[in-house]
Amino acid sequence: MADIDTSQGGGKDGKKKGPKKVSTKVDMTPMVDLAFLLITFFMLTTTFNTPKIMQVIMPDKTEKDPAKRDQAKGDCSIIILGDKDNKLYWYQVIKGQTPQLQEIEYSSEKIRDFLTQKKKEIKAKGDCPQMIVVIKFKDDARFKNMVDVLDEMAIVGVSRYGIQDIEPNDLKLIEEYKKQAKR
Amino acid sequence: MGKIKPPRKNPSLDMTAMCDMAFLLLTFFILTAQFKPETPLEVDAPSSSSNKEETPKVAKIIVDTAGRVFFEIKEANKREEILRNIARHYKIANQLTDEDYKEFAGRQNIGVSIQDLPKVLKNKALSNDAYKKLGVRIGIPMDTTNNQLGLWVLYTNKVYENETFNRRQGFDEKTKAIITKPSPEGLSEAEKKIWEEEQKQMLKIVIFGDQRSQFKVIKRVLEVLQERKVNKVHLVTNLREAPAGAANQQPTQKKN
Numbered sequence A: 001m002a003d004i005d006t007s008q009g010g011g012k013d014g015k016k017k018g019p020k021k022v023s024t025k026v027d028m029t030p031m032v033d034l035a036f037l038l039i040t041f042f043m044l045t046t047t048f049n050t051p052k053i054m055q056v057i058m059p060d061k062t063e064k065d066p067a068k069r070d071q072a073k074g075d076c077s078i079i080i081l082g083d084k085d086n087k088l089y090w091y092q093v094i095k096g097q098t099p100q101l102q103e104i105e106y107s108s109e110k111i112r113d114f115l116t117q118k119k120k121e122i123k124a125k126g127d128c129p130q131m132i133v134v135i136k137f138k139d140d141a142r143f144k145n146m147v148d149v150l151d152e153m154a155i156v157g158v159s160r161y162g163i164q165d166i167e168p169n170d171l172k173l174i175e176e177y178k179k180q181a182k183r
Numbered sequence B: 001m002g003k004i005k006p007p008r009k010n011p012s013l014d015m016t017a018m019c020d021m022a023f024l025l026l027t028f029f030i031l032t033a034q035f036k037p038e039t040p041l042e043v044d045a046p047s048s049s050s051n052k053e054e055t056p057k058v059a060k061i062i063v064d065t066a067g068r069v070f071f072e073i074k075e076a077n078k079r080e081e082i083l084r085n086i087a088r089h090y091k092i093a094n095q096l097t098d099e100d101y102k103e104f105a106g107r108q109n110i111g112v113s114i115q116d117l118p119k120v121l122k123n124k125a126l127s128n129d130a131y132k133k134l135g136v137r138i139g140i141p142m143d144t145t146n147n148q149l150g151l152w153v154l155y156t157n158k159v160y161e162n163e164t165f166n167r168r169q170g171f172d173e174k175t176k177a178i179i180t181k182p183s184p185e186g187l188s189e190a191e192k193k194i195w196e197e198e199q200k201q202m203l204k205i206v207i208f209g210d211q212r213s214q215f216k217v218i219k220r221v222l223e224v225l226q227e228r229k230v231n232k233v234h235l236v237t238n239l240r241e242a243p244a245g246a247a248n249q250q251p252t253q254k255k256n
Helices: A029-047 A066-072 A108-125 A143-156 A168-182 B016-032 B076-090 B098-105 B114-122 B128-134 B148-169 B173-179 B189-201 B215-227
Strands: A052-057 A077-083 A087-091 A102-104 A132-137 A161-164 B058-063 B069-073 B204-209 B232-239
Touching (some): A052 A143, A077 A143, A087 A168, A108 A143, A143 A161, B076 B098, B076 B148, B114 B128, B148 B215, B204 B215
Parallel strands (some): B058 B204, B204 B232
Antiparallel strands (some): A077 A087
């Protein structure tokens, strides 16, 4: 294949030259081709196969001290609710006011902008050391939603957050919001 | 006048050296390759910008879109011990022979209830179809009345705790003080290295969920883990590029 026979075709002029010499060279090209094909295959299967992991810290369920558990309430914190069909809402619990649910558009950029802005606002108030985010998802939300929100938290650098069970109150808020949006 | 003919050269190259090198690389990649574990479940992980890599000591909870749960112990030499503990707990030890334990040690993951396990191991069933033929339901039960996933987590934790305890026996007091810290804050560079090294040796519980899995199932898994006092969980994600200035990227780590 890669060898091209350039010998001048012996025995043309009638002279006998004895037994024909056979070249001992083996054409390696197909073998190299195969080897590289296999290398490519193994390279692709190995390097892309180290799974990446993301750490999540859950609240300690055995924590009985209510002072530690209820930190999340008040105006230092925001609550994010996740519904099915990639819907995200948020509200804040402020004493003496009914919570106002607002929707967050579902895209990485929008969630990130929202978190960055809220972080700034809450820090500017001064009486909060850092923003606390409580995340609650409805049962029919998807795992992807949870990972997306947690990822944005990590990107923005919100270190205090918790995943909690959704409460009937939250469900009611979502229902009301949906009704209003229809009108 | 005769023209000067350039001497004819043979254009062939000596491929031997190239071939040698190619096979050397090939051998290297074959030896280092780690293939995807065989799972009867198809799981498509969600993406995140976290670039942390999985460590060897991992127990993985696999959740598929239908909400079925599998349990995977990555280290093959731990599997037998964990199964022996489980078998004792469920009093099925008399149904399992040494060969079954060996068969179990060769498996990446478990996806049936403990009662069905002897049957599956004896028939060497691996695929979905084989499970169906045996009449075995796929997925580890984890409801409150029959929480087998919790037990797998419990005994896996126990086996690894023993290992950690034994390993730490040889350490001096100073090293022990470093490695038991909850976070590497306030440690010097050398101490940080020791701390990180130790973290790699610790068991990590990882959830490998499909991105379309219902949150209900994931919530239940997290609940089971919390009941077993596993509050630090890891999620398997596909890497997607983080935006510039992200707080979670290693080189430019900022604190708020």
